[in-house]
Amino acid sequence: MRAIAVPGSNSETTRRDNLSALLREVHLAGPRSRSDLVALTGLNRSTVGDLVAELAGQGLVREQRGDSLGAPGRPSPTVHADSDGALVLAVSIAVHWLTVATVGLGCVVVERVRRDWSGEPPSLDRVLGDIHEMSRSLLARPGVHERLVGVGVAAVGPVRSRDGYVHFAPNLGWTAVPMAERIADLLDLGVPVMVRNQSDLGARAEHLRGAGVGVDDLVYLYCDVGVGAGIVSGGRPLVGARGYAGEVGHMTVDPEGSPCGCGSRGCWETVVGERALLRNAGHDPDGGVHEVDAVLRSAETGEPTAVAAVEALARPLGIGMAGLVNLFDPRVVVLGGLFARLAPLLMPGVETELAQRVLSVDREPVRVIPSRLGEDAPLLGAAERAFEPLLADPLRGFARVATVRDGGAMANV
Amino acid sequence: MRAIAVPGSNSETTRRDNLSALLREVHLAGPRSRSDLVALTGLNRSTVGDLVAELAGQGLVREQRGDSLGAPGRPSPTVHADSDGALVLAVSIAVHWLTVATVGLGCVVVERVRRDWSGEPPSLDRVLGDIHEMSRSLLARPGVHERLVGVGVAAVGPVRSRDGYVHFAPNLGWTAVPMAERIADLLDLGVPVMVRNQSDLGARAEHLRGAGVGVDDLVYLYCDVGVGAGIVSGGRPLVGARGYAGEVGHMTVDPEGSPCGCGSRGCWETVVGERALLRNAGHDPDGGVHEVDAVLRSAETGEPTAVAAVEALARPLGIGMAGLVNLFDPRVVVLGGLFARLAPLLMPGVETELAQRVLSVDREPVRVIPSRLGEDAPLLGAAERAFEPLLADPLRGFARVATVRDGGAMANV
DNA sequence: AATGTTTGTGGTACGGTGCAACAAACGTGA
């Protein structure tokens, strides 16, 4: 017989779902009066009072005397997420830098540390060592351990969602890294470690707290060195069967094009990625962040070859983006990473291709906008992902787990 | 304040969800013993008994004495969906033909009528007239009206899910058709009329009852005259902000390619669609179904130019498919419509491109398989879509609606 | 200061599922 299709509901699931809805609301949307929560959920006043009291008892939310804003009637107390009530450790691994932060409920960054790498891409051991060291200083603060509910990691390359395994990261030269397991062993915290692709987490952050708030269908295009996308469709992240969805960088755009690090040729990434920009500008394609900065500064001053190098990305970017728009029908495309920095120079060329190639149905044109969270998007997305089990079940979120590498049931969330 | 994010749960929603889970199970998976339902849902024996009794009271399911299959213990009665308990009218509009059917719960086709068009594509009025006439004979059967819960329509071209509006259908020469409204006015049945794109509905049918049963992540590639895709991700259909997701036919594959009916140029559809096949074979690109049959028969006998014409589709098909696989990370790609008929000849070339261009992470290779439902897929998907409101809320499914054009809350299901 | 409005609070009612005991229906083995 088939596995459980839809597990049945009972009073426990009802309670859990309602607690989850309230905690998620104050976590994502900020402080809310209790009467607002009544209106939002449609639940009864007494029920909301009871639920909020339970969340407050767990230390997850706090209530403050409501201030009357000139309205008649008894003021409703304000409920807000307690940023000390639960914490996560968020890690963002990029090709050129590493960020580690402790983040409190409500997505409040408590403390953050960043380390830049220059020259050659760092080895895996170097990165793991840095994560270890930087985390230790953050976790040493009093009370942090007790309130820690998870670790979220944004990684370069395709990540298998089931167990946070990174099969390869061509732009870092890594292969076969059981990333979640390595980090879990390293930190030994007894909380779940969730590893996801940086683009997927960037999309999550922009959707929940950035340029895509309130937009349930968006495509987030991210360029670190390679190019990836995170897709939110119907308010849910698109993950795919194993977690590899969104690998737009390796769509073939020219069957006879240049070889790509992935083994194929003519991948989109070879014509719109960081290396393509540097090559266009006559710089060393592997020059890294400093060379990119140099090209950007030149382009901003109007230096012709630099401007031309940037603008040469616009057409293939626009053509590929048009395909993505036809595929996903998003309301918004958010440009992240390098694309966000290049946005002013890229937009005219991109818009030209979109106008020509997006299926012109009745819709208002797709809005293409730069990221609002910038380089922090993957980090904040990692934090949000780590909070997810607590938000889904506020009473069990603190349970220490035996298996610390992701969670089967929550693999595709 | 923001709109309701997550409506609260109470005992009513619990009851509704559990009734829905049971009805959906017997509708989709066929007859189930009550003890199976207990195991599947995790609900208590008494609860399942009560729920089944309520569904039986509504005439939606029936119980039969269970036959003991040599196992000890009291036999559990078999619960099966009552195919007379609820009916939908399913309509499938293709470029070359039209099918109308009444379909009972459990997706039992009660009666079906098909009409082929030859020569020029039919006018909108002709099609609507045929739908009217064919439906009337099906609906004239005694008892049909009372048990009818909805109308599902598979249409050519992008369909706006909110209201079933077809902005244009280039392969039929239609523009600006409020299809759901037109059909609702035509039939005047007082039940919701849901119009969706044929590829989206084909994907739904293959997912629920065809080649993709049990596969929660699949891409369904459908070729009627144009090329479209229906995507199921995480068990849910991908719809996009307005319902236009999956328009793969108009991804640019050659920026300088031939012009397409959509106004752009170099669209995928121009190199892998029906017209491309006929052009490759030296036939009239607009020759329609008879010319296609002629090419297929020649190819099957090994006639070289016909074989070459088919095989010439394989490479661009494989390249584009590789991009889709990288984007969606499906477990299965289902070939529908013309692609299913061409599958044996196309597969070698397609597999070559996939092997080269799909990001070779640890996954087992994507399986590319032909449709199991063939030309019926969009029809059955339309039926499934029409059953959805009943399955989601078995007690209210029979309520006659004032607004018969789709449903706001269920627009993106 | 009186009044109307809005909201929190506490007690009770209602609905849904879970549980335990019993009965029914089967196969097995003496």
Add this chain to the structure above:
DNA sequence: TCACGTTTGTTGCACCGTACCACAAACATT
């Protein structure tokens, strides 16, 4: 043929969660 173990339906009751109602508290208005 009958006693026994096993599995499952059935029934009455307990438990849990939310809804409802009445009342009190806290505000603005007049």
